[in-house]
Amino acid sequence: MNQREIIARRIxxxxxxxxxxxxxxxxxxxxxxxxxxxxxxxLQTENGGLMFGGAPKxxxxxADMANAGGxxxxxxxxxxxxxxxxxxxxxxxxxxxxxxxxxxxxxxxxNIANWKIPGKFVPGMGGGMDLLVGxxxxxxxxxxxxxxxxxxxxxxxxLPLSAAGVVKRIITDIAVFDVAADGLVLVERxxxxxxxxxxxxxxxxxxxxxxxKEMVL
Amino acid sequence: MNQREIIARRIxxxxxxxxxxxxxxxxxxxxxxxxxxxxxxxLQTENGGLMFGGAPKxxxxxADMANAGGxxxxxxxxxxxxxxxxxxxxxxxxxxxxxxxxxxxxxxxxNIANWKIPGKFVPGMGGGMDLLVGxxxxxxxxxxxxxxxxxxxxxxxxLPLSAAGVVKRIITDIAVFDVAADGLVLVERxxxxxxxxxxxxxxxxxxxxxxxKEMVL
Amino acid sequence: MAKIISMEEVGTLLHDxxxxxxxxxxxxGAPLKVIDFMAExxxxxxxxxxxxxxxxxxxxxxxxxxxxxxxxxxxxxxxxTDPALVKQYNEGTVEVEFNPMGTFIERxxxxxxxxxxxxxxVGLGTEVEENAQRxxxxxxxxxxxxxxxxxxxxxxxxxxxxxxxxFYEGTSINTNTTMATAADIVIAEVDEIVEVGEIAPxxxxxxxIFVDYIVQGFTSEERKELFGELWDKNNKFKK
Amino acid sequence: MAKIISMEEVGTLLHDxxxxxxxxxxxxGAPLKVIDFMAExxxxxxxxxxxxxxxxxxxxxxxxxxxxxxxxxxxxxxxxTDPALVKQYNEGTVEVEFNPMGTFIERxxxxxxxxxxxxxxVGLGTEVEENAQRxxxxxxxxxxxxxxxxxxxxxxxxxxxxxxxxFYEGTSINTNTTMATAADIVIAEVDEIVEVGEIAPxxxxxxxIFVDYIVQGFTSEERKELFGELWDKNNKFKK
Numbered sequence: 001m002n003q004r005e006i007i008a009r010r011i012x013x014x015x016x017x018x019x020x021x022x023x024x025x026x027x028x029x030x031x032x033x034x035x036x037x038x039x040x041x042x043l044q045t046e047n048g049g050l051m052f053g054g055a056p057k058x059x060x061x062x063a064d065m066a067n068a069g070g071x072x073x074x075x076x077x078x079x080x081x082x083x084x085x086x087x088x089x090x091x092x093x094x095x096x097x098x099x100x101x102x103x104x105x106x107x108x109x110x111n112i113a114n115w116k117i118p119g120k121f122v123p124g125m126g127g128g129m130d131l132l133v134g135x136x137x138x139x140x141x142x143x144x145x146x147x148x149x150x151x152x153x154x155x156x157x158x159l160p161l162s163a164a165g166v167v168k169r170i171i172t173d174i175a176v177f178d179v180a181a182d183g184l185v186l187v188e189r190x191x192x193x194x195x196x197x198x199x200x201x202x203x204x205x206x207x208x209x210x211x212x213k214e215m216v217l
Numbered sequence: 218m219n220q221r222e223i224i225a226r227r228i229x230x231x232x233x234x235x236x237x238x239x240x241x242x243x244x245x246x247x248x249x250x251x252x253x254x255x256x257x258x259x260l261q262t263e264n265g266g267l268m269f270g271g272a273p274k275x276x277x278x279x280a281d282m283a284n285a286g287g288x289x290x291x292x293x294x295x296x297x298x299x300x301x302x303x304x305x306x307x308x309x310x311x312x313x314x315x316x317x318x319x320x321x322x323x324x325x326x327x328n329i330a331n332w333k334i335p336g337k338f339v340p341g342m343g344g345g346m347d348l349l350v351g352x353x354x355x356x357x358x359x360x361x362x363x364x365x366x367x368x369x370x371x372x373x374x375x376l377p378l379s380a381a382g383v384v385k386r387i388i389t390d391i392a393v394f395d396v397a398a399d400g401l402v403l404v405e406r407x408x409x410x411x412x413x414x415x416x417x418x419x420x421x422x423x424x425x426x427x428x429x430k431e432m433v434l
Numbered sequence: 435m436a437k438i439i440s441m442e443e444v445g446t447l448l449h450d451x452x453x454x455x456x457x458x459x460x461x462x463g464a465p466l467k468v469i470d471f472m473a474e475x476x477x478x479x480x481x482x483x484x485x486x487x488x489x490x491x492x493x494x495x496x497x498x499x500x501x502x503x504x505x506x507x508x509x510x511x512x513x514x515t516d517p518a519l520v521k522q523y524n525e526g527t528v529e530v531e532f533n534p535m536g537t538f539i540e541r542x543x544x545x546x547x548x549x550x551x552x553x554x555x556v557g558l559g560t561e562v563e564e565n566a567q568r569x570x571x572x573x574x575x576x577x578x579x580x581x582x583x584x585x586x587x588x589x590x591x592x593x594x595x596x597x598x599x600x601f602y603e604g605t606s607i608n609t610n611t612t613m614a615t616a617a618d619i620v621i622a623e624v625d626e627i628v629e630v631g632e633i634a635p636x637x638x639x640x641x642x643i644f645v646d647y648i649v650q651g652f653t654s655e656e657r658k659e660l661f662g663e664l665w666d667k668n669n670k671f672k673k
Numbered sequence: 674m675a676k677i678i679s680m681e682e683v684g685t686l687l688h689d690x691x692x693x694x695x696x697x698x699x700x701x702g703a704p705l706k707v708i709d710f711m712a713e714x715x716x717x718x719x720x721x722x723x724x725x726x727x728x729x730x731x732x733x734x735x736x737x738x739x740x741x742x743x744x745x746x747x748x749x750x751x752x753x754t755d756p757a758l759v760k761q762y763n764e765g766t767v768e769v770e771f772n773p774m775g776t777f778i779e780r781x782x783x784x785x786x787x788x789x790x791x792x793x794x795v796g797l798g799t800e801v802e803e804n805a806q807r808x809x810x811x812x813x814x815x816x817x818x819x820x821x822x823x824x825x826x827x828x829x830x831x832x833x834x835x836x837x838x839x840f841y842e843g844t845s846i847n848t849n850t851t852m853a854t855a856a857d858i859v860i861a862e863v864d865e866i867v868e869v870g871e872i873a874p875x876x877x878x879x880x881x882i883f884v885d886y887i888v889q890g891f892t893s894e895e896r897k898e899l900f901g902e903l904w905d906k907n908n909k910f911k912k
Contacts, residue, residue, distance in 0.1 A: 018435050020643045042435070042643060046774065047698045048844045050641045051597075058910040063701070063893070063900040064831065064843035070699030070728050070754075071909045072900070075843065077631030078597045080638035083846045083878075084698070084724065085782050088775030092548035092795065093615055095643060116800075122762065123753025125801070126725065130775035133795045134548055164798030235674050237882045259674070259882055263535060264459045265605045267880045268836075275671040280462070280654070280661040281592065281604030287460030287489050287515075288670045289661070292604065294870030295836045297877035300607045300639075301459070301485065302543050305536030309556065309787035310854055312882060333561075339523065340514025342562075343486070347536035350556045351787055381559030540788070549779070550792035550808075550815035569789075571806075572819050576789035580811050603875055636842055637876075 001217065003173040006190060007141050009034045009217045010171050011100050014139055015041045022046065022091065022131055024101035025069060027141050031100065044096060046127040048087045051079040068127065091127065092134035099135035100171075101128055103142040105157045108204045110167040110179040112140050113159035125162060132163035144172035144201055151203035153177070153184075174198055176215065177206060188215045218434065220390040223407060224358050226251045226434045227388050228317050231356055232258045239263065239308065239348055241318035242286060244358050248317065261313055263344040265304045268296040285344065308344065309351035316352035317388075318345055320359040322374045325421045327384040327396040329357050330376035342379060349380035361389035361418055368420035370394070370401075391415055393432065394423060405432045436598025436645040438627060441471050444649055447586060447619055448472065451506075453481040455542070455587040455613040460486055460515065461495035463606030465590040465623035466660070467651040473498040479506040483584055485538055485609050487516035494664065503527070509582070511535040534562060537579055539612055545581035546615025552579040587617030591640065592654065593633060594624040598642030601633045614640045623651035675837025675884040677866060680710050683888055686825060686858055687711065690745075692720040694781070694826040694852040699725055699754065700734035700903070702845030704829040704862035706890040712737040718745040722823055724777055724848050726755035733903065742766070748821070750774040773801060776818055778851055784820035785854025791818040826856030830879065831893065832872060833863040837881030840872045853879045862890035 001009075008027045012034035015021060022044045023029050035041065042051050045067040052067065053074035061072040065081075075081060090096060105113040112132060115125040132138055142152050153170060170177040175198045176188035184206035189198055191214055199206075218226070225244045229251035232238055239261045240246045252258065259268050262284040269284065270291035278289040282298075292298060307313060322330040329349060332342040349355055359369050370387060387394040392415045393405035401423035406415060408431055448454075458464025482505045488497025492515070499505055500519040507529040513519045522528035533541065540552045553576045557563060566577035589610040591600035600622055602610060614620050622645050652660065665671055687693075697703025721744045727736025731754070738744050739758040746768040752758045761767035772780065779791045792815045796802060805816035828849040830839035839861055841849060853859050861884045891899065904910055 045844070047701075047847050049635075050643060055909060055911045057912075058901055058905055061897070061901060061904065061910065062843055063896040064841075064845035066699070066701040066844055068698070070701060072904050073844075075635040078595065078599065078642070079635045080599060080641045081635045081843050081846065082638070082641070083841075083850045084774070084778045084848050085851050088778055089543070089547035089615060090641075090643070092775050092793065093546045094548060095615070111798075123759070124725075124749070124751035124769075124771045125773050126751040127774035129773040129795050129799065129801065133797075134775075161799045163795075262605070264462075264608050266874075267882060272670060272672045274673075275662055275666055278658070278662060278665065278671065279604055280657040281602075281606035283460070283462040283605055285459070287462060289665050290605075292874040295834065295838065295881070296874045297838060297880045298604050298607065298874045299877070299880070300602075300611045301535070301539045301609050302612050305539055306782070306786035306854060307880075307882070309536050309554065310785045311787060312854070328559075340520070341486075341510070341512035341530075341532045342534050343512040344535035346534040346556050346560065346562065350558075351536075378560045380556075540786075544792075547779075548794070550794060550813060551810040553783075553789035553792060553817075555787070555789060567810075569808075571790040571817060574789060578792075578810060607875075636846075 003143055006173045006217060007171055010176065010215055011139065011141055012036065014098060014100065015039055019097040020044055020095065022096050022099045022135065024128065026102045028100040028102060044090060046087050046091060048084055049079065049081050088130055091130045094134060094136060096135040098137040098139060099131040100139040100141055101131065103140040105152050105154055105159050106140045106142065106167055106170050107154045107157045108183050110165045111157045112162050112167050113157045114162045116160045118160065129162055132166045137168050138166045139169045139171060140167045141171045144174045151201055153202050153204045155204055174201065183207065185209050186212060188213050190215050220360055221247065223390045223434060224388055227393065227432055228356065228358055229253065231315060231317065232256055236314040237261055237312060239313050239316045239352065241345065243319045245317040245319060261307060263304050263308060265301055266296065266298050305347055308347045311351060311353060313352040315354040315356060316348040317356040317358055318348065320357040322369050322371055322376050323357045323359065323384055323387050324371045324374045325400050327382045328374045329379050329384050330374045332379045333377045335377065346379055349383045354385050355383045356386045356388060357384045358388045361391045368418055370419050370421045372421055391418065400424065402426050403429060405430050407432050435642055436648050438648045441467065441649060444468060444471060444621060445475060447621065447647065448477055450477050451479045452586055453584045455483040455584040455617055456496055457589040457608065457610035457613050458495060459608040461489040463590050463608050463610055464495040465588045465651060466495060468588050468621065468623050468649065469495055469498055473502050476502065476504065478504055480504055481507040481509065483509045483582065485510050485535060487513040487519050489664065490515040492516040492518050511538045531565065539609060541579050541582040542612045542616045545583040546612065549581060582616065584617040586619045586621065587613040588621045588623065589614045590623050590651065592624065593626045593628050594622055594648045595628050595630045595633050597630050598622065598645030598648060599633050599638045600640040600645060601637055602639040607639060611639050614644045620645050621647045621649060623649050625651060625654040625657065674881055675887050677887045680706065680888060683707060683710060683860060684714060686860065686886065687716055689717045691825055692823045694722040694823040694856055695735055696828040696847065696849035696852050697734060698847040700728040702829050702847045702849055703734040704827045704890060705734060707827050707860065707862050707888065708734055708737055712741055715741065715743065717743055719743055720746040720748065722748045722821065724749050724774060726752040726758050728903065729754040731755040731757050750777050770804065778848060780818050780821040781851045781855045784822035785851065788820060821855065823856040825858045825860065826852040827860045827862065828853045829862050829890065831863065832865045832867050833861055833887045834867050834869045834872050836869050837861065837884030837887060838872050838877045839879040839884060840876055841878040846878060850878050853883045859884050860886045860888060862888050864890060864893040864896065
């Protein structure tokens with residue numbers, strides 16, 4: 001199982017039955033493929049849809065049904081479509097139960113950076129900042145370290161923030177942290193990964209939960 | 218022709234073809250009966266409708282179609298219905314071309330009082346304040362004097378204001394004034410009413426337009 | 435997602451002294467059956483948030499609550515249609531917070547949408563300033579009003595599907611869509627409960643995620659008759 | 674009320690250096706034919722207000738304008754999908770004003786609704802504060818943003834009746850309803866122009882009073898084919 005799949009599978013366990021979920025691009029969206037049986041979530045797409053379905057076959061598509069990635073979707077029974085202003089009432093008004101977003105960096109204070117690497121990568125924040133502030137629970141998903149092995153779970157983010165103090169849970173390929181009032185708590189480790197290894201790969205300070213578990217993937 | 222009919226008939230001449238109009242209760246609403254032939258206006262009702270039609274016969278009504286007075290209306294071809302939030306976007310966003318509202322008092326500075334007589338009559342402002350601020354043109358309609366003969370076109374309103382400096386035109390049973398930057402201008406007089414009589418019955422100062430006309434009713 | 439409940443179960447969600455939004459405009463688009471139930475159960479000291487008071491003359495829709503003296507505070511735009519409420523206000527037994535109608539609905543929208551304040555020029559230079567904060571933005575003066583939320587919102591739609599998606603019609607939409615976004619608990623009274631899929635995606639006025647409970651109200655036929663009698667009695671029909 | 678015009682007549686409404694809102698989200702619900710016309714006529718130095726840049730990869734929908742270097746300033750939430758715009762931004766030849774997406778659409782709504790500012794917690798503690806004013810309301814910190822309007826809004830609906838009432842479908846509504854309220858001149862590109870009465874009162878997404886001009890766009894069939902090819906080429910369909 002590669003890093004991305006580990007993260008996606010672990011994200012999928014965050015979902016409660018009936019919850020309204022908004023998934024960011026990449027691993028969070030991949031997670032939709034791994035949602036446990038018996039759990040049904042209501043997916044929101046910020047361009048203006050709830051309870052949408054997956055891609056149609058060519059010819060069965062509508063030019064008026066797409067997700068926030070511009071990809072064709074279906075609108076099954078029970079789904080709804082509305083304008084962008086209402087969609088962000090949903091997001092900012094606290095009506096999304098959880099959002100899972102990819103991150104470039106996270107830190108001990110629940111800060112998250114995911115929209116900008118100055119001078120290199122400046123796509124814009126899209127709807128990410130709204131989700132980070134508006135969703136009831138924010139889960140950040142990222143590779144634990146960069147290609148050089150440097151921790152992306154930091155004492156303090158170095159990149160421009162997307163939102164301050166909003167992340168409640170951090171999911172990486174080797175660990176799951178809760179962001180508590182007094183700092184990070186390690187609550188899960190990936191199979192075969194020791195607390196020592198996580199400590200070695202993590203810049204942020206953290207405590208280890210007495211009930212630490214192994215990720216079930 | 219009674220006072221109210223004079224005012225209603227004169228109001229009806231304010232409407233331009235195709236204009237979006239919101240009419241207050243009483244004489245303004247009566248004016249809809251006197252709109253000149255060839256003039257079609259789009260009536261707005263602030264509870265959430267555009268281009269609505271008059272009352273239906275019993276049995277042809279819908280329990281879901283009413284105006285801001287709670288009266289049954291029809292929704293003819295071309296009409297639209299929407300929620301209150303959008304209705305007030307229309308009103309406050311400057312998308313209503315003209316509103317005609319009844320008034321208790323008006324004054325030289327375009328102030329209008331029509332929502333409260335302290336201790337006596339406190340129904341609330343309803344949508345009136347929004348219309349007064351949002352409509353492109355505000356026309357105030359009122360009897361020129363009260364039952365004791367006291368002017369209701371004042372130097373300065375004595376009752377709590379509904380909005381300050383918004384009235385563009387004043388229509389009474391004996392006169393029509395424009396509210397200009399430097400004060401009132403008498404532009405029309407009712408048939409058989411002299412400028413002297415209007416002067417005698419008006420507390421507010423005004424100038425007389427060199428092109429003063431007689432109301433055509 | 436919504437749960438279909440009986441009127442008795444609605445009772446478990448309501449209590450004295452609650453802050454409750456009630457949809458409708460002079461009775462049109464109002465949850466008439468739940469209002470009847472609230473009147474019957476005599477919930478007291480309510481803070482009632484509704485755009486206007488009852489149908490002209492009083493005693494209808496939310497006028498049943500004011501007639502029963504169940505309301506301690508009314509937040510809305512107009513009370514002139516309800517003689518009981520006007521009397522209680524004049525006697526000082528009911529507190530009334532008057533809002534310009536657009537400000538009223540925008541405050542509820544802000545509450546539901548997570549916005550921090552409503553910034554509007556409406557009310558400048560009037561007594562409305564007393565309930566607001568005067569502010570300047572981008573060189574112009576405005577009044578700032580706080581967002582408005584409630585413990586319970588009782589809204590009315592024509593249909594609900596079993597997920598709670600609501601379908602509205604005509605001008606009875608009025609405050610219902612907005613109130614459904616701005617309360618801890620949202621109860622929808624509907625003419626008819628339909629299967630999922632019977633309301634098309636673009637015909638959903640309130641998505642089911644906002645609706646906690648659905649309760650059967652009068653049927654469409656019953657409502658048509660009820661308003662037929664009301665409007666007939668008040669001489670509102672074309673002859 | 675709206676006037677039906679030809680594409681050449683659309684040209685009389687547009688000019689270099691205009692501030693123009695264009696509806697759509699990654700091409701879906703975008704006025705593709707008017708955009709093609711704007712690209713062909715080479716209007717220059719545009720201030721383009723659109724929620725996101727072109728369909729991923731660029732060169733489609735508003736990506737035709739950036740590819741042509743017609744845009745001097747872009748106001749939106751995201752440009753990462755359009756390599757040409759990203760390049761021009763990095764080189765400093767195009768100015769970009771980034772807004773959180775909810776703030777972007779709320780600013781346009783405020784412009785169309787006569788509200789004085791958007792008061793939101795989104796962006797607090799980030800670089801977004803640089804383009805906003807920090808304010809405190811009711812004990813909490815927020816950012817205040819100015820309303821947003823344009824000289825011309827070009828929106829896209831599925832149908833227009835001859836009065837300009839617009840009917841939208843699916844997620845292609847997106848920014849169109851809001852932009853239609855916030856410009857001096859509103860041009861609606863539609864698949865089909867129908868008789869008055871063919872759009873039911875509650876199916877009107879934008880009332881005709883907002884629409885100045887209607888222009889025939891691609892038909893629904895043509896659009897289905899166009900997006901079929903686009904999504905097929907990009908491997909977006911279920912196999």
